[in-house]
Amino acid sequence: xxxxxxxxxxxxxxxxxxxxxxxxxxxxxxxxxxxxxxxxxxxxxxxxxxxxxxxxxxxxxxxxxxxxxxxxxxxxxxxxxxxxxxxxxxxxxxxxxxxxxxxxxxxxxxxxxx
Amino acid sequence: xxxxxxxxxxxxxxxxxxxxxxxxxxxxxxxxxxxxxxxxxxxxxxxxxxxxxxxxxxxxxxxxxxxxxxxxxxxxxxxxxxxxxxxxxxxxxxxxxxxxxxxxxxxxxx
Numbered sequence: 001x002x003x004x005x006x007x008x009x010x011x012x013x014x015x016x017x018x019x020x021x022x023x024x025x026x027x028x029x030x031x032x033x034x035x036x037x038x039x040x041x042x043x044x045x046x047x048x049x050x051x052x053x054x055x056x057x058x059x060x061x062x063x064x065x066x067x068x069x070x071x072x073x074x075x076x077x078x079x080x081x082x083x084x085x086x087x088x089x090x091x092x093x094x095x096x097x098x099x100x101x102x103x104x105x106x107x108x109x110x111x112x113x114x
Numbered sequence: 115x116x117x118x119x120x121x122x123x124x125x126x127x128x129x130x131x132x133x134x135x136x137x138x139x140x141x142x143x144x145x146x147x148x149x150x151x152x153x154x155x156x157x158x159x160x161x162x163x164x165x166x167x168x169x170x171x172x173x174x175x176x177x178x179x180x181x182x183x184x185x186x187x188x189x190x191x192x193x194x195x196x197x198x199x200x201x202x203x204x205x206x207x208x209x210x211x212x213x214x215x216x217x218x219x220x221x222x223x224x
Binding site for chain 1: 155156157158159204211212213214215216217
């Protein structure tokens with residue numbers, strides 16, 4: 001059973017470009033969470049999705065960031081018009097049930113904005 | 115405001131030493147506390163604690179929760195260089211979030 005997969009592992013974007021980060025949850029998992037880890041800071045919750053539904057996006061910046069988890073295919077975290085402050089590691093986690101269950105993390109995507 | 119605070123933020127010890135990492139929390143409707151180990155990749159799950167005073171062990175790692183004093187400790191005995199990592203404490207909050215502490219960066223010297 002493959003774990004949570006994220007791609008790309010490393011992404012370099014120039015300021016103003018768009019970044020698309022993909023996350024495929026573990027087989028059988030229908031809950032996906034995105035986290036951002038800034039240098040020297042802890043993991044911060046961004047958004048919680050189930051298939052075709054955004055359940056909680058209270059941790060998402062109001063502008064430029066969006067997320068989706070379509071019926072088919074991976075979950076996508078999209079950052080438009082990236083700025084240097086968006087440089088971070090973005091982790092996706094999935095779980096089969098509610099959050100009290102163990103979350104399984106993907107390897108992360110390291111975004112660098114130049 | 116709900117929060118999770120870890121201490122120390124960084125720690126350097128010699129191989130063979132024992133370390134204790136601390137995590138205190140203030141979270142409404144507390145249900146469980148999680149410990150993760152993060153090396154140069156994704157966090158990996160270590161322990162889930164729900165009951166006070168019951169120690170969980172996995173090899174040289176152990177952890178315990180005190181729900182009265184609102185803290186948990188993670189102990190690592192006979193440390194090895196492979197234990198060098200960031201150790202994250204996290205508390206599920208509400209129905210769908212986890213609040214993470216900033217982590218303790220542990221470095222084991224050979």
